Amino acid sequence: MRIELQQLLPEPLIEIAPKVSGIWQQNVVLEPSQWTQLVAPSGRGKSTLLNIIYGNRTDYQGQVIIDGNSTLKYTADDWAALRREKLSVVFQDLRLFTNLTGWDNLLLKQQLTDTVTKEQITEMATKLGVLRLLDKTCGTMSYGERQRVAIIRSLLQPFKYLLLDEPFSHLDENNRQIAADLIKEACQQRNAGLLIAGLGADKYFTYHQTLQLDETNG
Amino acid sequence: MKLTGKIFWGKQSRWQLIVATAGFWIGLFITLLSIQFFLDIRQIAKRSEDEKNYIIVNKTVNVANMFDKSISMFSEAQLDSLKQQPFVKDMGLFRTNTFNIYADVSEQMGLAFDLYMESVPNRFLDTIPANFEWDSTADFVPVMVASDFLRIYNFSLTMSQKYMPQLSPLTIQMIPIKIKISGNGSSRMVTAKVVGFTDRIPSVLVPEDFLLWANDKYGDGPSPQPTRVILEVDDPANEQIKAYLTAKSYDTNADDLRLGGMANTLQIVSAITGTIGGMFVFLSFAIFLMNFQLIISRAKEEIGILLDLGYRPSELANTLNKQFLIILVGCAVSVIAILAGLVAAMHSLLNDYGFETGGTVSWIIPVTALGLVLLLQGFIYLGIKSGIKR
Structure with a gap:
């Protein structure tokens, strides 16, 4: 899957956008199967960009083109199909159902496409040390535990691109490595592209390109 | 889709x-x-109303009748x-x-x-029992009596006569x-x-052919001229009728408006009840929809997450629609069931007072419920x- 960002500029940033940015008002291409790192201090619109690509925001100028088609013309069902089959995401705010158990949260995703078995889910949860917690409601979990549940959930579907928004912010070093390995494995299996937004450079992935949201000479 | 249901029905x-x-x-x-x-x-x-369209007319009785019945x-x-009127x-x-x-019981x-x-003539009877027929070869004569006679017997006569039993309509039909x-x-x-x-004719009635035959065979002389006639009219309240009867000094039973008056009052009562009921429905609709809006707006966050996961809007809408439909249909079915019980109970109660109702829920009820x-x-x-x- 190829994602083109053409002259994007979120409306809230029109007044305050820096003159020079690696993304805003540029033409940027995320090639198929390419791993990209997006670096910027907080508050510069990393989450906004991911939400624009994912179709959750419409308040922007420019357009996103996925496999040659502008997402401006997408219908609700087109987005649903894209999110089921081609595009997966871990949002910064995780978007979990706090009143449901970890298992219910995972199964809500799993039952959509049935790409991953329950045994595989158990295996992933074991690796990340959250298996025991999955019977608790997400509202009672710590943020780091929720983050791991959300990462597992993002891997329970077919995808050609995976968007991650500061996915490791509340994980310890050990869990970061495990999570990174799981993500790498899933992307390689699916031959999928990866876009990770973070505060700074990280050592867990080998990136094909690094984009600076804020300045060009990073 | 069980899981999605779980999401919407929080505490x-x-x-x-x-x-x-x-x-x-x-x-x-x-x-x-x-x-x-x-x-x-x-x-x-x-x-x-039907009842009132038949009036029975006879001549007024005065002193002269005492000496010559044929005046009547x-x-x-x-x-x-x-x-000709x-x-x-x-x-x-x-x-x-x-x-x-001479009757002997x-x-x-x-x-x-x-x-x-x-x-x-049979066409003037309000009900014609199946066996109200006379067979000239059999020694059996069917009889119809005015319901009023039975009431007089049961509630006036037997009350004053120690040894007379009260008789239900069914019992009386079994006595030869x-x-x-x-x-x-x-x-x-x-x-x-x-x-x-x-209910229409206050008399003891037998089939006309039997009476004519018996008059012919056992009567003294030819059948006399009638003293009473029954008239079918369009509207008993017609002033013409009153004028004609007064002019001729005829008398009639047509002022019996017992049922009519009562029914009118009840109709007004039920119209008022209906109006209040309608307002209730309107209010309950409003309450339902307001609560419903609240449910949906509470669920907005959840709906957003489900859409993020890749659920189709139509899928979610169908789930919710189906759940609400089940609730509404459940309401309608239980209301109609209770109503049916109530109507049956009312039926027997009203019958005791001499009002005939269907005893079953009208087809209009389920249709109205379905419409609502x-x-x-x-x-x-x-x-x-x-x-x-969104």
Whole structure:
């Protein structure tokens, strides 16, 4: 899957956008199967960009083109199909159902496409040390535990691109490595592209390109 | 889709839903009840309306009648004149016996008495029992009596006579009455049985062909001119009728408006109830929809997450629609079931007071319920659609 960002500029940033940015008002291409790192201090619109690509925001100028088609013309069902089959995401705010158990949260995703078995889910949860917690409601979990549940959930579907928004912010070093390995494995299996937004450079992935949201000479 | 259901019915939403459902249930119940009530009343009113379209006319009795009964008879000319009147749709003559009748129920009730019999053409009867037919070869005569007679017997006579039992309509129909008819120097024994009751004609009725035959065989002389006639009219309140009857010094039973007046009052009551019921439905709709909006707006976050996961908006809408439809249909079915029980109970109660109702829920009730459910579901559908669209 190829994602083109053409002259994007979120409306809230029109007044305050820096003159020079690696993304805003540029033409940027995320090639198929390419791993990209997006670096910027907080508050510069990393989450906004991911939400624009994912179709959750419409308040922007420019357009996103996925496999040659502008997402401006997408219908609700087109987005649903894209999110089921081609595009997966871990949002910064995780978007979990706090009143449901970890298992219910995972199964809500799993039952959509049935790409991953329950045994595989158990295996992933074991690796990340959250298996025991999955019977608790997400509202009672710590943020780091929720983050791991959300990462597992993002891997329970077919995808050609995976968007991650500061996915490791509340994980310890050990869990970061495990999570990174799981993500790498899933992307390689699916031959999928990866876009990770973070505060700074990280050592867990080998990136094909690094984009600076804020300045060009990073 | 079980999981998605779980998401929408959180604790708070559940309360909202219970309140909304209860409101809708009560509103629906009151509306349907008043509609059914209204229909039943209308049926009663209609019956009494039909009743009023028949009037029985006879001459006024004064001192002269004491010496000559034939003054009470209508002459051919008088009958013709009556029949010619524009307000008369049909006219039937009362025939009465000219032979002797002696009835004997001493075995059953220790009673024996002289009896009279009358007849009118069958088309003037309000009900015609299946066995109200006379077979000239059999010794059986079917009899219909006025319901009023039975009431007088049960509630006036037996109350003052220690040894007379009260009789239900069913019991009285089982008693064989030995009857001796005589005259012209001969006699015959026949068995009579009450086969039905009439509200329209205050008399003891037998089939007309029997009476004519018996008058011919046992009566003294030719059948006399009738003393009473029954008229079918368009509208008994017609001033013409009153004027004509007064001019001719005829008398009538047509002022019996008992049922009519009552039914009118009840109809007004049920119309008021219906209006209140309608307002209730409107209010309960409003309550339901407001609570529903609250449920949807509470669920907005959840809907957003489900859409993020890749659920189709139409999928979610269908799930929600289906769940609400189940609730609404459940309400409607339970309301109708309770109503059916109520109507059956009312039926037996009203019958004790002499009002005939159908005893079953009218087809209008489920149709109305269906209409209301569909209307509300339509609102819900639109609400869900706009709630899910972002």
